[in-house]
Amino acid sequence: xxxxxxxxxxxxxxxxxxxxxxxxxxISFRIGAPLLLLFLGIGLLAGEDGLGGIDFDxxxxxxxxxxxxxxxxxxxxxxxxxxxRFRTAGGxxxxxxxxxxxxxxxILGAMASVAFGLSWMEGMLMGAIVGSTDxxxxxxxxxxxxxxxxxxVRSTLEIESGSNDPVAIxxxxxxxxxxxxxxxxxxxxxxxxxLIKQVGVxxxxxxxxxxxxxxxxxxxxxxxxxxxxxxxxxxxxxFASTSTLGGSGFLAVYVAGVVAGNARLQHSAVLRRFQDxxxxxxxxxxxxxxxxxATPSSFPDVxxxxxxxxxxLIFLARPLAVWLCLLPFGFTRNETTFVAWVGLRGAVSxxxxxxxxxxxxxxxxxxxxxxxxxxxxxxxxxxxxxxPIARWLGLIVPARQGPVDRVELExxxxxxxxxxxxxxxxxxxxxxxxRIPRWARPALIVRNGRSMNVHTAGRLQPxxxxxxxxxxxxxxxxxxLFARRAKLDPDDREFWGDFLLTPxxxxxxxxxxxxxxxxxxxxxxxxxxxxxRSFGGRLELGDRLRLGEVELIVRELDDEDNLAAVGxxxxxxxxxxxxxxxxxxxxxxxxxxKRRWR
Amino acid sequence: MEIADLITPQSIIANLRxxxxxxxxxxxxxxxxxxxxxxxxAVFDVLLERERLGTTxxxxxxxxxxxxxxxLDGLHGLFARLxxxxxxxxxxxxxxxxxxxxxxxxSAGADHLKALARVSRLLRDKSICEKLRGTEKxxxxxxxxxxxxxxxxx
Numbered sequence: 001x002x003x004x005x006x007x008x009x010x011x012x013x014x015x016x017x018x019x020x021x022x023x024x025x026x027i028s029f030r031i032g033a034p035l036l037l038l039f040l041g042i043g044l045l046a047g048e049d050g051l052g053g054i055d056f057d058x059x060x061x062x063x064x065x066x067x068x069x070x071x072x073x074x075x076x077x078x079x080x081x082x083x084x085r086f087r088t089a090g091g092x093x094x095x096x097x098x099x100x101x102x103x104x105x106x107i108l109g110a111m112a113s114v115a116f117g118l119s120w121m122e123g124m125l126m127g128a129i130v131g132s133t134d135x136x137x138x139x140x141x142x143x144x145x146x147x148x149x150x151x152x153v154r155s156t157l158e159i160e161s162g163s164n165d166p167v168a169i170x171x172x173x174x175x176x177x178x179x180x181x182x183x184x185x186x187x188x189x190x191x192x193x194x195l196i197k198q199v200g201v202x203x204x205x206x207x208x209x210x211x212x213x214x215x216x217x218x219x220x221x222x223x224x225x226x227x228x229x230x231x232x233x234x235x236x237x238x239f240a241s242t243s244t245l246g247g248s249g250f251l252a253v254y255v256a257g258v259v260a261g262n263a264r265l266q267h268s269a270v271l272r273r274f275q276d277x278x279x280x281x282x283x284x285x286x287x288x289x290x291x292x293x294a295t296p297s298s299f300p301d302v303x304x305x306x307x308x309x310x311x312x313l314i315f316l317a318r319p320l321a322v323w324l325c326l327l328p329f330g331f332t333r334n335e336t337t338f339v340a341w342v343g344l345r346g347a348v349s350x351x352x353x354x355x356x357x358x359x360x361x362x363x364x365x366x367x368x369x370x371x372x373x374x375x376x377x378x379x380x381x382x383x384x385x386x387x388p389i390a391r392w393l394g395l396i397v398p399a400r401q402g403p404v405d406r407v408e409l410e411x412x413x414x415x416x417x418x419x420x421x422x423x424x425x426x427x428x429x430x431x432x433x434x435r436i437p438r439w440a441r442p443a444l445i446v447r448n449g450r451s452m453n454v455h456t457a458g459r460l461q462p463x464x465x466x467x468x469x470x471x472x473x474x475x476x477x478x479x480x481l482f483a484r485r486a487k488l489d490p491d492d493r494e495f496w497g498d499f500l501l502t503p504x505x506x507x508x509x510x511x512x513x514x515x516x517x518x519x520x521x522x523x524x525x526x527x528x529x530x531x532x533r534s535f536g537g538r539l540e541l542g543d544r545l546r547l548g549e550v551e552l553i554v555r556e557l558d559d560e561d562n563l564a565a566v567g568x569x570x571x572x573x574x575x576x577x578x579x580x581x582x583x584x585x586x587x588x589x590x591x592x593x594k595r596r597w598r
Numbered sequence: 599m600e601i602a603d604l605i606t607p608q609s610i611i612a613n614l615r616x617x618x619x620x621x622x623x624x625x626x627x628x629x630x631x632x633x634x635x636x637x638x639x640a641v642f643d644v645l646l647e648r649e650r651l652g653t654t655x656x657x658x659x660x661x662x663x664x665x666x667x668x669x670l671d672g673l674h675g676l677f678a679r680l681x682x683x684x685x686x687x688x689x690x691x692x693x694x695x696x697x698x699x700x701x702x703x704x705s706a707g708a709d710h711l712k713a714l715a716r717v718s719r720l721l722r723d724k725s726i727c728e729k730l731r732g733t734e735k736x737x738x739x740x741x742x743x744x745x746x747x748x749x750x751x752x
Contacts, residue, residue, distance in 0.1 A: 485691075490658055490722040498662065498718040500652035500689050509651065513666060515707045549711045568652070571715035 013054065017046055021284045034383030036137050036346060039284055040376070043291015056292040059357040065289045066351040069282035070165070071239040071253045072232065076279040077135050077162040078257025080272075086258075088540075089155035092329040096156070096322065096339075097132075097164035103321035104313070104343075105131035105171055111312050115305045116370070122363060125175040129353050129371045130313060132168035134346025135161040136283050137379065141344065141386045148397045149390060150542050153335050157342050165348050166251035170198050172352045176359045194246075201247025203255055209238030210259020217265050227267045228274030231260070268472075269410045269418075283347070290350040294372050298365065306370040310377035318343040323583050330585065333578040334393040340583070341389050345378040394574030397542050398492035404483045408475070417469050419443075422482040426462035430481045440478055442466045477559050494574055495542070497553045497567030503528035514570075516548040527552060528563040539563060544576055551576060599712045601720060602744040604675035604700065609633055610736045610743075611678040614697070619686045622678075623649075623663060626699045630676050634701065636667060641701065655688030659731075660721045661697045664714060670703035673713050677743060679730065696721065696730055 024038045046052030056062075086093075105127035113123025138161035142154055174191045181190060213234045217227055238256045243249035265271060299306075319340040326336050353371035356364040390396050405423035424431050436442065445457040446465040460466065470478065501510070507530055508523040510516060522530060531552060534545050539561065543554040553567035584592065611629060616622035627642035634641075644665035648654065655661040676699040683693035698717050702710035721727060726742065733739050 490724055493656055493658070493718075493722055496689075498656040499654055502652050505651045513648065513651070514711060549708060566652070570711045570718060 013046075013052075017042060017288055018281070018284055021288065034137065034379050035140060036134075036283065036287055037376070037379040037383060039287035040291045040379070043288040044294060044296055045291075046288075047292045047294065047296070049296045054292060056289075057295070059293070059354050062289050062293045063351065063354045063358060066286050066347065066354070067239075067249075068236065069286035069289075070250065070348060070351060071236060072275075072282040073136050073279055073286075074162060074165065074250055074254040075232075075235040075239075075257040076275045077139055077158070078254040078259075079261035079275060081159065081162065081258055081261065083258070083262045085151075085155040085159060088152050089159055092152075092326055092331070093156045093159035094163065095325045095329075096160040098167055100160070100321045100325045101131045101164050101167040101171070103324060104317045105168070107317040107320060108309070108313055111317070112309055112370075115309055116302075116363075116366065118363065121175060121179050122361075125172065125179065125356065126309075126367060126370065127317075128168055128171035128175055129355075129367060130345050130349045130374050131171060132164040132345075132348055133157075133161045133343050134348050135165065136279075136286075137161075137344040137346040137383060138342060140283075141342070141383060149338075149395055150335070150397055151540055153331075153338060153395060156339060160339075161344075162254055163251075166198070166202060166248040166254070168348065169250055169352060170195060170248060172355050176355050176361065179361065180359060197246045198248040199251065201245055202242055202249070202251035205238060205242040205245075205247055206252035206255025207259055209234070209242075209252060209256035210263070213238075213256060213260040214263035214265060217260075217267070217271075218263075224267060224270060228271050228278075231271055232275070232278060235260075264416070267410060269408055286347045286351070290347055290372075293354075294350075294368070299369055299373060302366060302369050303373065306373035307377055309370065310374040310381075313345070313374065314341075314343070314378065314381060319582070327586060332576065333580070333583045333585070333588075334395060334575060336583040337580055338390060338393050338395050341382060342386060343378075344382050345375045347375075349375050393579055394495065394577070396495075398489065398495050404479045406475075406479065406482065408472075416471060418472050418475075419467055419469055420475055420478065421465055421467050422478070424460055424462055424464045424466060424482065425484045427485045428482050430460060431462050434481060436460075436468075436478075436481060440468050440470055440474070442468050494569070495553075496555050497551060497569035497573065499568040499570070500555070501527055501552070501566040501568050503531075503563040503566055514548075514550055516550060518547070527566050531563060531566070542575070544569075544573065546572070546576065599709065599716050600744070601675070601716060604673055604713055604717070605677060605740070605743065607736060607740045609674070609676045610739050611676070612734055612736045612739060613681050614678040615681050616684055617682075618684060619649075619694075622680065622684055622686075622697065626663070626676055626678060626697065630674065630699060630701060633676070634670060634674055636670065640667060641665075644701075645699075649687075653687045653689060655686035655694050656718065656721070657688055657690040657692065658724075658727065659683065659688075659692055659695050660727065661686050661688065661694045662700065662714070662717055662721065663697065664700040664702070664710075666702050666704050666706065666710065668704045670701060672703065673706060673709060674701045675699065675713075675717070676701075677739065679734075679739065696727060 021039050021042055024042065025035055044050055046054050048055045105124065108130065109124035109127030112118065112126035113120050118126065138157055142149065142157060174194050178191055213231055216234065217231060222230070235253055235256060239249040239253040242252035322340040322343070323336055326339065331339070349371050353368040356367045405425065407421045409419040409421065411418055430436060442454050444467040445452050445454065445460070447457065447461065468478065504526045507518050507525050507527065510527065511518040511523065531543070531545060531554060532539060535543055539554050539557060541554055541557060545552045549571065551569040551573055553569060554563060555567040556565035558564045614622065614625060616625055623645050624642055627645060628638050630636070630641050631638035644667055645663050648663065648665045654663045678697045680695040680697065683695040686694035688694055698721060700713055700717060702713065720743070729742050730739060733742060
């Protein structure tokens with residue numbers, strides 16, 4: 001009877017913690033605090049030194065819960081990353097996720113060994129534990145935060161955060177084994193072997209697992225509600241089997257997510273929704289558990305050095321590593337500054353701090369406490385300031401279209417078409433009389449609760465609901481027609497440039513009107529040709545090019561990504577004015593050196 | 599470069615009557631011709647030419663038409679409050695009721711751009727635009743344009 005009572009009490013406590021966490025999300029949106037910090041805080045409050053007084057210090061159990069949660073989060077973040085993102089940002093992101101993590105860990109490791117009087121290897125371990133950025137935190141702040149960043153910057157940060165955990169995990173586990181191994185040579189050789197096996201097995205199993213998931217979902221006919229469960233269970237199988245065979249399960253599950261998410265899946269809307277919910281639960285569970293595991297009363301001993309180390313991470317190690325990694329990729333200085341700033345540490349670092357605990361290292365508790373405090377500092381300082389910093393650096397792309405009232409409906413048995421319903425807003429292009437293209441003829445129109453077909457409905461009217469069958473990948477093309485008008489903020493005028501140019505204006509005319517230095521050979525080009533050439537053929541909204549005193553800005557792209565409108569700013573705009581005297585690019589460095597030598 | 603270097607109280611029109619973009623530009627060209635001694639037609643043609651490259655209606659009810667003319671003795675600005683907002687093919691498709699016209703000599707070079715930047719920065723200030731819309735006296739408009747912090751060199 002007593003056991004039953006404790007069981008029920010445990011359920012009650014666990015469930016109430018989750019409920020409280022979810023309810024606090026409302027506050028978090030209000031005050032803009034990073035939600036994850038709140039979850040962690042609730043875990044701390046409920047723990048042994050807090051109001052709750054729950055005494056939980058079962059490190060293996062926390063590792064178990066944390067691993068499952070992290071696997072789910074990583075799978076989901078891979079699942080939601082379109083392959084196109086890898087094309088725009090794969091290079092810089094993967095460099096950051098590999099070399100970047102090693103560099104950050106090494107720089108920080110050196111400082112940690114000095115700060116805490118640890119051996120070099122223990123210092124490196126400290127660096128590795130906090131070496132990776134947190135996917136949950138980065139995704140949350142970039143997506144839920146509701147800020148629109150330039151695609152390249154956002155994709156770089158997202159892919160980095162999704163793919164750098166395996167590297168940090170590998171480094172941490174490797175270093176723990178190294179420290180416990182008897183001879184040094186055996187240690188290094190051993191580490192290399194692990195690295196190759198981890199990455200190789202992880203990647204291969206990830207790809208295979210992803211294909212397997214896609215095939216299973218598309219081949220089987222099941223109760224709809226079972227698909228998402230099947231996918232998550234398969235993902236966890238990929239994770240566990242890869243880890244068992246000595247590969248990186250975290251890498252595998254992320255890769256599997258990317259592969260499966262980019263395959264055409266039936267019921268993809270159901271899968272998405274389920275995974276969204278599950279990822280929330282995983283984040284809450286992970287942060288709560290880690291908060292519970294911590295013993296805040298032992299924090300004061302290491303408080304000062306831990307905070308200093310966190311500041312060193314934020315202001316020194318991460319910026320230096322990011323700058324070196326991004327040098328070859330032609331990021332602007334403000335973009336590099338932002339990537340350096342969004343190096344949020346999160347649950348993964350705390351999770352990794354459990355590894356030394358489980359291995360029974362001498363300074364294990366120190367590692368855990370320092371890592372925990374560093375994550376707190378990072379979430380507080382960086383998490384709270386992502387939006388203002390993005391604004392300060394001029395990286396927020398003002399919204400080009402207003403909200404869209406759209407519902408997507410899944411069709412049974414196939415993934416090639418879906419049914420989308422739009423409500424027509426009076427100030428949308430369609431509401432103002434623009435025609436709907438032939439390939440998207442409405443199947444049904446509902447007006448005042450009565451359904452009618454296209455022929456009997458006549459002109460579309462505001463507040464009509466219209467239903468269209470369309471391949472999922474074309475939905476975004478329709479959104480433009482149904483979007484409400486975005487309000488132009490005077491600040492946006494600075495971002496896009498005050499004046500408008502039609503893309504087929506010749507450079508010669510522009511040069512003569514504004515006295516711009518255009519090379520003789522380029523005078524015959526149109527603005528569109530000139531921009532396209534300067535950006536290697538691929539244009540993105542917000543791309544900007546300096547031409548003498550003015551700036552040409554990619555302001556509008558049509559459905560085929562051709563230039564539709566160009567902004568003209570008559571003085572350098574905020575995004576192109578470097579905010580910090582740091583993060584110079586190669587050409588800028590070369591110019592600096594040249595000046596020195598003279 | 600300051601706004602006061604571009605306009606005089608004589609170059610303020612507190613209540614411009616126009617029903618179309620073309621008419622507004624025509625009327626502004628006429629007034630500009632009076633001030634500068636240039637040919638009205640020449641000014642109008644230059645403005646129209648510029649509009650062909652892309653609209654100078656920058657959004658939020660503001661337009662900054664501009665152009666370069668030979669034989670001009672310096673930078674000249676002209677500010678007009680419209681009696682009724684007109685369609686100006688603006689970037690945000692909203693009607694325009696404040697117009698700042700800027701004419702520069704052919705040789706102006708960087709000064710032309712500096713003046714444009716100054717004017718566009720001034721009219722990005724929401725509170726100034728509100729005050730300009732609410733003021734009907736020429737002197738007061740002149741004072742608003744030239745004496746606000748945003749109109750002075752940074």
